[in-house]
Amino acid sequence: MNESPAxxxxxxxxxxxxxxxxxxTARTRAAVRDAVLSGLAEHGYPGLTVEYxxxxxGVHKTTLYRRWGTLEGLVADALDLAGEDTWTPPDTxxxxxxxxxxAREVSESFADPAAAxxxxxxxxxxxxxxxxxxxxxxxxxxxFRRCEPVVERAVERGEAPPGTDAxxxxxxxxAPLFLRLFVTREPVxxxxxxxxxxxxxxxxxxGAFTTSNx
Amino acid sequence: MNESPAxxxxxxxxxxxxxxxxxxTARTRAAVRDAVLSGLAEHGYPGLTVEYxxxxxGVHKTTLYRRWGTLEGLVADALDLAGEDTWTPPDTxxxxxxxxxxAREVSESFADPAAAxxxxxxxxxxxxxxxxxxxxxxxxxxxFRRCEPVVERAVERGEAPPGTDAxxxxxxxxAPLFLRLFVTREPVxxxxxxxxxxxxxxxxxxGAFTTSNx
Numbered sequence: 001m002n003e004s005p006a007x008x009x010x011x012x013x014x015x016x017x018x019x020x021x022x023x024x025t026a027r028t029r030a031a032v033r034d035a036v037l038s039g040l041a042e043h044g045y046p047g048l049t050v051e052y053x054x055x056x057x058g059v060h061k062t063t064l065y066r067r068w069g070t071l072e073g074l075v076a077d078a079l080d081l082a083g084e085d086t087w088t089p090p091d092t093x094x095x096x097x098x099x100x101x102x103a104r105e106v107s108e109s110f111a112d113p114a115a116a117x118x119x120x121x122x123x124x125x126x127x128x129x130x131x132x133x134x135x136x137x138x139x140x141x142x143x144f145r146r147c148e149p150v151v152e153r154a155v156e157r158g159e160a161p162p163g164t165d166a167x168x169x170x171x172x173x174x175a176p177l178f179l180r181l182f183v184t185r186e187p188v189x190x191x192x193x194x195x196x197x198x199x200x201x202x203x204x205x206x207g208a209f210t211t212s213n214x
Numbered sequence: 215m216n217e218s219p220a221x222x223x224x225x226x227x228x229x230x231x232x233x234x235x236x237x238x239t240a241r242t243r244a245a246v247r248d249a250v251l252s253g254l255a256e257h258g259y260p261g262l263t264v265e266y267x268x269x270x271x272g273v274h275k276t277t278l279y280r281r282w283g284t285l286e287g288l289v290a291d292a293l294d295l296a297g298e299d300t301w302t303p304p305d306t307x308x309x310x311x312x313x314x315x316x317a318r319e320v321s322e323s324f325a326d327p328a329a330a331x332x333x334x335x336x337x338x339x340x341x342x343x344x345x346x347x348x349x350x351x352x353x354x355x356x357x358f359r360r361c362e363p364v365v366e367r368a369v370e371r372g373e374a375p376p377g378t379d380a381x382x383x384x385x386x387x388x389a390p391l392f393l394r395l396f397v398t399r400e401p402v403x404x405x406x407x408x409x410x411x412x413x414x415x416x417x418x419x420x421g422a423f424t425t426s427n428x
Contacts, residue, residue, distance in 0.1 A: 044341065044342060045341075046260060046342055120341070121341070123341070123396075123397055124338065124341030124342065126399060127258065127259075127334070127335070127337070127338030127341065128258060128260055128338065133399050134399075136397075136398070136399055137398060137399035137400065140397065140398035140399075140400075141398070141400070144398070165409075168390070168409060168413075171390055171393060171394070171398070172389075172390050172410070172413055174393070175386075175389035175390040175392070175393040176382070176385055176386050176389040178389070178392070178393045178397045179385055179388070179389040179392045179393065180385070182337075182396055182397055183337055183350075183354065183392045183396055184350070184351060184354035184355070184358070184385070185340060185347050185348075185350055185351035185354075186351065186354075186355070195379075195382060195422070195423070196386070198417075198422045199382075199386055199413070199414070199417035199422040199423060200413070200417070201422070202416055202417040202419075202420035202421075202422040203412075203413035203414070203416040203417050203420075205416075205420070206416035206417075206419070206420060207416075208409070208412045208413040208415070208416040209409070209413060
């Protein structure tokens with residue numbers, strides 16, 4: 001898909017992630033996002049180039065530079081777009097089940113090296129690019145925000161004390177997995193996901209996450 | 215310190231990290247380690263060069279290539295050397311106090327951006343260099359292994375159930391901090407360290423880390 005600016009397009013480049021143009025512009029953005037993802041999966045952030053993105057998206061390099069500015073902008077926008085999905089947290093009917101499902105989602109999504117390559121490269125890119133770091137921060141803030149109803153429902157059901165810090169709970173349930181995946185470089189599996197979820201649940205029940213505790 | 219091989223030195227380069235030669239060789243290794251650390255702090259892994267290490271250590275580039283092979287080897291050896299310190303975990307007399315001290319050590323060591331720069335660069339380097347990743351894995355495996363007596367003492371004092379998975383507990387106490395520092399890019403502080411430690415303690419007391427639970 002080679003693209004030249006259409007007359008109806010604004011002359012100033014849209015700030016990636018700040019609006020969601022429909023139609024061809026949205027398709028271009030998705031094609032660029034896909035090329036960034038495959039480039040990150042194949043080469044990691046240090047090996048990704050604007051040339052690669054142009055070649056694999058079919059969008060001309062000039063257009064990429066005009067709209068996204070830099071490689072950092074391309075990576076940040078791919079993360080922004082990833083965060084615009086309709087993902088919702090599990091709703092199994094119990095806090096134990098929901099936390100276990102959340103933790104297993106993390107361990108399973110990183111079990112397949114091919115599937116894990118692009119998300120891992122995003123985490124790595126944040127060490128080198130302030131814009132990628134900010135996009136990653138926003139991505140996870142939104143992900144964990146969406147998880148908060150898991151804890152709110154548990155409070156309503158009487159499974160968690162009122163005043164439980166929902167954000168802290170959903171982070172704690174997956175934190176031991178992220179620690180091993182991205183810092184200590186240790187393997188993770190379903191048993192570890194279940195242990196992490198069970199530990200977070202026990203801490204919730206003991207009131208370790210109630211805000212009066214902090 | 216410019217160095218040329220002394221007659222008494224073995225002609226084969228010592229595998230970095232596999233032995234600890236004393237005297238001048240040890241001083242050279244420490245000088246090279248210091249240069250790697252300052253380079254990582256200043257430029258991060260992508261900006262570190264063998265030239266920088268040569269200039270800042272006073273060790274000739276030829277010597278660096280002969281002994282350490284590559285930039286990856288230099289970074290891995292700096293991590294190996296960091297792991298050869300005499301660090302021991304806190305021993306406050308209670309599991310609550312020890313876990314809190316451990317978690318606070320993590321939050322405090324990353325509170326100062328200047329002090330955090332080199333360790334952060336090591337974590338980032340592991341995304342690009344398999345040798346750095348392996349050295350980082352070994353470093354943290356050893357660190358957490360040294361922490362296990364914290365839990366063993368707690369079992370002896372009756373503060374933790376027999377069969378508590380010590381490695382899982384000490385990782386859980388700091389995992390929410392590492393998650394925020396290196397993945398979600400959120401701030402950490404003492405209150406968060408205390409919350410993480412309290413959550414791990416509550417999970418221990420509830421038996422969430424006993425191996426029969428896994």
